[in-house]
Amino acid sequence: MSSKSLLLSKIITIVIGLFICANNVNAQKITYYKDVAPIIQNKCQSCHRPGESAPFSLLTYEDVAKRGSFIKKVTQSGYMPPWKPDNHYRLFKNDRSLTNEEKLTIAKWVDAKMPMGNISETPKTAVKTFIEGTQYSRKPDLVLQTIKPFKVIGDNKERFIVFKIPFNIGAENNVEAMEFFSSNKKVIHHANFAIHPVADDIEINQGADFLNLTEDDRTKYSQYFPFKKTMTYYGGWIPGTSYESYPNNFGWVMPKRGVILLTIHYAPVSKDEESISGINFFFKKHQ
Numbered sequence: 393m394s395s396k397s398l399l400l401s402k403i404i405t406i407v408i409g410l411f412i413c414a415n416n417v418n419a420q421k422i423t424y425y426k427d428v429a430p431i432i433q434n435k436c437q438s439c440h441r442p443g444e445s446a447p448f449s450l451l452t453y454e455d456v457a458k459r460g461s462f463i464k465k466v467t468q469s470g471y472m473p474p475w476k477p478d479n480h481y482r483l484f485k486n487d488r489s490l491t492n493e494e495k496l497t498i499a500k501w502v503d504a505k506m507p508m509g510n511i512s513e514t515p516k517t518a519v520k521t522f523i524e525g526t527q528y529s530r531k532p533d534l535v536l537q538t539i540k541p542f543k544v545i546g547d548n549k550e551r552f553i554v555f556k557i558p559f560n561i562g563a564e565n566n567v568e569a570m571e572f573f574s575s576n577k578k579v580i581h582h583a584n585f586a587i588h589p590v591a592d593d594i595e596i597n598q599g600a601d602f603l604n605l606t607e608d609d610r611t612k613y614s615q616y617f618p619f620k621k622t623m624t625y626y627g628g629w630i631p632g633t634s635y636e637s638y639p640n641n642f643g644w645v646m647p648k649r650g651v652i653l654l655t656i657h658y659a660p661v662s663k664d665e666e667s668i669s670g671i672n673f674f675f676k677k678h679q
Contacts, residue, residue: 421504421507422497424453424501424506432450437451443525444577467490467495467498468495474631527634533565533673536673537671538654539601541667545661546663546664550660551658553602555654555655555669556653557651557671558596559596559650566675567638571629571636573671575666577631577667579665580669581659582631583628584655587647588622589650594619596651605655
């Protein structure tokens with residue numbers, strides 16, 4: 393082989409090597425759609441979307457990119473997503489916490505100036521879809537809610553309000569899942585609710601629709617005593633929580649008639665707000 397041919401061969405080899413290296417670099421490049429979107433969709437969007445408790449949405453590239461540095465900070469510190477259990481002690485099926493790999497992916501993406509990538513790169517199997525009005529996998533079978541919106545006064549004072557929600561659904565049902573919902577979770581610090589079955593000889597519509605435990609006479613709560621002889625279920629909600637579901641052959645029975653006493657702690661707000669709240673029920677298809 394002549395020296396010219398040998399030189400040409402070396403040049404071709406070098407060019408091919410550089411091409412392969414460039415392809416490898418591009419293949420390893422972290423982008424929003426390929427790497428970050430699946431994390432945001434599965435660990436963040438359940439709260440960061442319209443109608444939920446988070447203060448802003450994270451549904452699009454633009455939503456995430458404009459808060460990239462902030463997201464990196466709160467995910468690296470473990471402040472977000474909110475997850476109190478110690479994963480070194482127990483593992484949970486509904487774990488919302490980020491793995492170390494997911495935290496590193498977000499950090500590297502932000503440090504690389506948050507490249508968008510191509511939407512076609514999004515792993516289809518990793519995408520989580522949401523149904524409006526619920527965090528569960530289907531629409532509720534029964535929705536029980538307050539009869540009208542409650543006005544939260546914007547005077548920067550917190551309030552505890554108890555709502556009475558009577559129900560008569562005709563038959564008992566085995567509960568597959570249930571969840572608290574509100575049209576304005578941003579004004580709610582937390583909520584608790586008790587489901588009381590009520591005998592037919594007790595009028596479930598008696599008493600006030602709600603009581604203000606902060607500013608009203610608390611002795612008025614006695615008007616709810618006739619409903620509280622027994623209790624089927626007691627639950628609650630704080631920002632970051634979702635639904636409660638049960639495996640096969642496990643759960644509880646929703647009574648056919650009764651009253652839900654829903655206590656909501658409204659956080660201080662600086663302007664008047666409204667919210668209508670209640671409980672979504674999902675019943676087992678096979679009783």
